Amino acid sequence: MSNPLIESLTRAVEAAPGDVPLRLHLAELLVAAGQQDAAITQCAVALQHEPGNVAARALMGRAMAGPDGGTSVTPPPPEGTAAPAAAAPPVGPQPTPPSDPPAYGAPAPDSSPVSFDWTMAESDVSEVAPERMFVAGGDEQATDVPAWDVERTSLTLKDVGGMSQVKDRLTAAFIAPMQNPELRKLYGKSLRGGMLLYGPPGCGKTFIGRAIAGELGAHFINVGLADVLDMYIGASERNVADIFRLARANAPVVVFLDEVDALGQKRSLTRSSGMRTTVNQLLTELDGISGQNEGVFVVGATNQPWDVDPALRRPGRLDRTLLVLPPDQPARESIFRHHLAQRPVEGIDLGWLAKSTDGFSGADIAHVCETASEKALMEGVRTGVIRMIQMKDLKAALAEVRPSTGPWFDSARNVVQFANEDGTYNELRDYMKKNRKL
């Protein structure tokens, strides 16, 4: 990709995969730049999000018509003659329901190519798949103007697949004491403070944060700290105060402070006074947790715990840490189930998929599913026969997608080797040793 504008926009689209207008804008640019294939892919993904989007279809038609926009790739059969048997049927979805409901683990029905109604299929699938209520945790837009939404979530720890160690530690160190006021009274001040989740990107920190809220029956406020800082320069102190005021008004609530490393000590900005006052404001708010912060649970998350301001990790603040590692096999299975539940699939062997994706993050798995459905859709577009997503698409996608956690473990290795004198990262070190990453 040579055009920086297209590249930037591509990144924006990646950051907000659900933003259909943005995607279509990108597709338009791609058409203008003569990159028809890429444009078709973008249109196809847009159609996946909004199967009825007229603009997307029109644009797809234009992209498929080729660079000059004049001739069609498959010329329509001449008037009056019947289309030859081999000719492609029209590309548009046909209102024919699928002959077989999609099933997991079941062998693919040996069906001749059928025209396929995506909307119908999706509603079909949603009935078989109760996981549909899962809210995608990774979908929030990091760069969006934050509005501090107070969410209600139905997610609980039961929805977190696998990761029994993480769940046990969460329950023992956080949820059980928080749920039990007697215990809290008994231990008094020692229960102040929050929890810091850390680990490679895309491995479920935000997801677990939501599950904690659900488990506690609490509201959920998701705060990207980088956004707090970047919103209005100079106003970030007030932002922090606003967030905690909002939180107290909505107690019980889990305040999820994402990217706490943005307040890091090593970043150049920390030395400037503006950042310092924000950190101090946050410390003040956190220290209020014992009294006026009744029912306000603070959970921090970061990919770079080593950049987090040490003051934030002192006792009474984010003093308990929990390492969230790439999902284990049961977790991967449940992540695959979640992502495929919303798509028309057939003959999917979840066990095999989970087994073959060791080291993949939740986000990588989402990417695999996305790529597979793009493949199925593209083939449909090419041949004119729209079909369901099959194992062969997923296998092909698996061959393309590599685990994205590599760079994280590279920097983690340096930290474990050169900045673990006090044993803070022993858990991470042990995991890395066990998995030969050290």
Next chain:
Amino acid sequence: MPGAHPAVARAEHLLQLGRPDAALGLLGPDLTQQPDDADLLTCAAYAYLLKEDWGQAAELGRRASAADPDRDRPLRIQASALLRLGQVTDATALAHRAVQMAPDVYNSHLLYAQCLSGIPRSHEHAMAEARRSVELAPREPSAHIGLAQVAYPPEKIISPRRLDVAEQALQRALALDPQNSVAMNELARVRLRRSKRFGAMTGFSDALTADPQNQTALRNTGVVLGGFLKFAHVLILAAMLVSLVALDLDAGVGGRIAQAVVSVGVVGVVVWFVVRVRMAVPRRFQVFLREFARRDRWAVAWAGCLAAAVLLLLGALLLPADARGDADVSALVVVAGGVFCRRMWIVSRRRPRS
């Protein structure tokens, strides 16, 4: 300047937080609307510079300059990118223009100095510019570090006087920012140049404590270890030649005694070296060895051959005289060592990086 565009203000802020991808995502839509806006282009160019995408940074910097020729910042961005791409002459011209446009900005002088130090016979000129940048920003560690790097550029052999200048500048930088990992690495580089190998090893290790992600310092520990291997190689080779000659002159007791002295001496020196390095980097010796081995598989083979050579030396000592086959084995090892000499030459030619 940032402020005209709300997107630019936020993106600049994201860049300060070290998040160039987020910044580019934010700028993208605005850039499609206003592809010739100098603020947007400059900010995006800087984001690419932080991402180390020099090609894009140079291109967007060029477009930003074209959109508003009166600005120095896009010139600096473009020049930095071109310098990284090895286009020193173009970079120097741009940096010079930036200096003329804003003579009071220390960055411009620093960049110009860096460009000049890549051009033959302009060292004095480069030093003058680097000094000017320190004058303009005496409390800025990066200016002092820049001066040191111009005084002692990597991959160059320089006079001791210039080493002094570099060392003093680095000490000033460290006085301003005691945890500055880059300055620590540079200082260790100066020490290594002065053949203080163990001190240099400690310095690189300290730079890693200050910033575990400092890959340059980590790599430089490998340069030191490679130097040790080279030293051991020469030593062992010499020992073998000496014992061959000694046995040739006197196949009896005298030759064997000479051989014994030489072999035990070699082993002693090697052991002493290992002990000293371990002391220089407490608890990290194995980590550095592992990283060294990970980065350079050849060095592992090399070290293995040297170890085998030492074993053969000792083995020849212990074997009875008639079983030694007239030191044929030793001669073989000398030949093998000669083959590895070439590899040694390649590894030891590496110099510590900035």
